[in-house]
Amino acid sequence: MNKKLIISDLSLAYGDNNNKNKILSNINFDLNESEIGCILGPSGCGKTSLLRAIAGFEDIISGSILKDGICISNNLENTSVQNRKMGMVFQDYALFPNMDVKSNIGFGLQNKTKKEKNDRVNYLLELVNLDKCKNKFPHELSGGEQQRVALIRALAASPEILLLDEPFSNIDADIKESLVSDVRDLLKELSITSVIVTHDQNEAFNFADKIAIMNEGNIEQVGNAYDIYHKPVNKFVADFVGLGIFLPILKKNDGTFETPLGVLELEKLDSEMRKLENLEMLLRPDDVIHNDESKTKAVVIEKQFRGAEFLYKLLYNEKYPLLCYAPSHHDHKIGEPIGIELDIEHYVIFEKS
């Protein structure tokens, strides 16, 4: 399949020639036709700059951006924002406050006839159930409505790629989840290639087919949600995505590896890892299973009620903290020892820093 969007070796810097401040370095990322990509990272990692570079707002200093195999950005040439055929949803929506909803949506349809324009606007408004808001002004809409208007305004001119900059960050928590999946369904239905930028991992997991984890201007890992969560390639990704703690690993003279909770199975460790000395293992809360029958006990030191489950923070052997999810009818007191079992599909092991 042809790649819709290819970003290769992209670097970006702000400031003048004497005082360059490198924001992005050697970014590689690509998307297939109608795939939804996500750039996930903490604030200030450069994810919005990358999105703006794709949109054409930032000039890059090296590397290139290709759309349908045609270069739209490199260090010499830059297709103008207007000619890139990309739509963008901005973080605070950037609706034109002086125009009503239908003029906002119709803004990008300048070379259409009046009838074509009206039909398109009405079609889009129906698509997101906003027909009633047609003649309202942005300040009369709720946050969720504004967001939907911003979305269909970006989609109106049928862009080839849709860019979304933290589109859900101003949405109330209670409607956010359903809105995220509604928008995803809509984009899939229209089969439009999209790139979303966010700092919220749940949003990324629910929304994207392919996630790139970014940190300090670099992409640390690209993969689907499962791989990012269960097979992080380095400590940053392991830390940033999901909960977890690190257990120290002791390398024995006979070549076996031992954790406070038992000996590791050698066949699950690759040969590179076996050579290293100072190791630690990532344990997700779902790797530790609560079982009242188990002989291995750990003491509850903190607990958080999360509705369907408890998140317990345990102390094993008086010095090793562990995290564990347990169904919420297993309500144990703080200070109480509870039985645990390990259930690890594959080891995630890093060298100690």
Add this chain to the structure above:
Amino acid sequence: MVPFVFLASSIFFPFNDNWLHIIDNVLYDYFFNSLALALGVGFCTFIMGTVTAWLTSIFDFPFRKLISWLLLMPLAMPAYIIAITYVGIIDSFGFLPDIRNLPGAILMISFVLYPYVYILARGAFLEQSKELYENSQILGASQLQILFRVSMPMARPSIILGVTLAAMEALADFGTVEFLGVPTFTTGIFRTWFGMNDTVTATQMASLLLTIVFVFVFIEQYSRKKVRYAENIKTQSKLNYKIISNKNKFIVITICLLPLTFGFIIPFLQLIYWSFFLSNEAWDSEFFQIVKNTIFLAFCSAFIILIISVLVTYIKRLSPNSITNKFMQIITLGYAIPGPVVAIAVLIPFATFDNYINQFLISKFNFSVGLIFSGTFFILIFAYCIRFLTVSSRTIKSGLDSISLATDDAAKTLGANTQTILKKIHFPMLKTSLLTGFLIVFIDIMKELPLTSILRPFNFNTLSVKAFELASDEKIVDASNAAIMIVLAGIIPVIFITKNILGKRNKV
């Protein structure tokens, strides 16, 4: 730029006998009076402005809305006109104290400038959050304690800004102090320049005054930064107006009506009363010619200044760090510079330049062009630009700032080019700011006195110059029709601006 380099360089000119005479005899008076005027006006406007702002933003009383915008009316009244009317009133009632002295001048100027403090302090009070107020109440603070320990400290940057603006305006005042016979720097410059015909000393005095002004500018800019900081805190909900007893309502209304009555109602009614005594000759073709002149001059100048301000603000938006931008920041300090100082700073370099060109042409080609710039509209409008560019560019800037950069970006991703963005988004959104900026400058020029009277082309009269001349010749009654015209024109932007502010408040 040239005018200010010229002023700064004037300290290197040799000091002459007049300078020594001035130092010996009058400089102390000038210095004391100017400073006392600025501080006095600062103090009086602080009291009048904050008290009225607090009362109208906390308590509920009949006609609260009407009174809160009527309190702005004195803005329409130039200080020299209110001084003229009060002198007239006092002359006809012998028993009133004379105001032809420093306290009188302070009072006259404060009556028309307190709205600066009022408008800024009220805005700050209204923006303070309900949560904060309620929290203070829960912690046991009384109404007055809340005012002094919470509301005032929070509004302090805005209040300081208002007070400094008023003080600077007082320092720059020419008409009032001249009419009331209080010798200050501005009148001193004028006297040295035209009375003694000594431009060198006048210039040196001007640069001295400028130094004092910049101290105030510094305070003002500093507090402006603080205001920006304070405004960053978003408020969730607005305070409900507090209900008070009938007796207290009466007291509150009386206090609020005091500055309004003295600053607008009495002088305005007096002017109208005088206008009934005018003979038909006062409304002759000469008068209408002056009206036409004034409107023509104010309209053209305001329009030119508006265009320059738009350019300046766009340069600022597009490249906030460029050298042009830094340069423009210096230029826009002009509002702080007193009229006579601007006049001297503009006129003398241009006159030198004119003479030089003329001499050059005569010696080379034996051909005289006379003075090219001196005594033309060009030089007058140039001076207005220095004086009023700040006012209009601030208004436009605040309008432009409300259009986020993301809006421009959004338009670009939707395929709009710069032209379309300007036409479809910026212009419709800036319309109000543009009109406001234009109106304020238009009215400021109508009221403006020292620059116009010094720099106007020969035989070109405006309402403000005419009114002041007649009043100075003790023909106060004859000045009333010109004064009324100026006041009426001044009311238009006051209504327009308050409507806009109130309109926006209701929308949000």
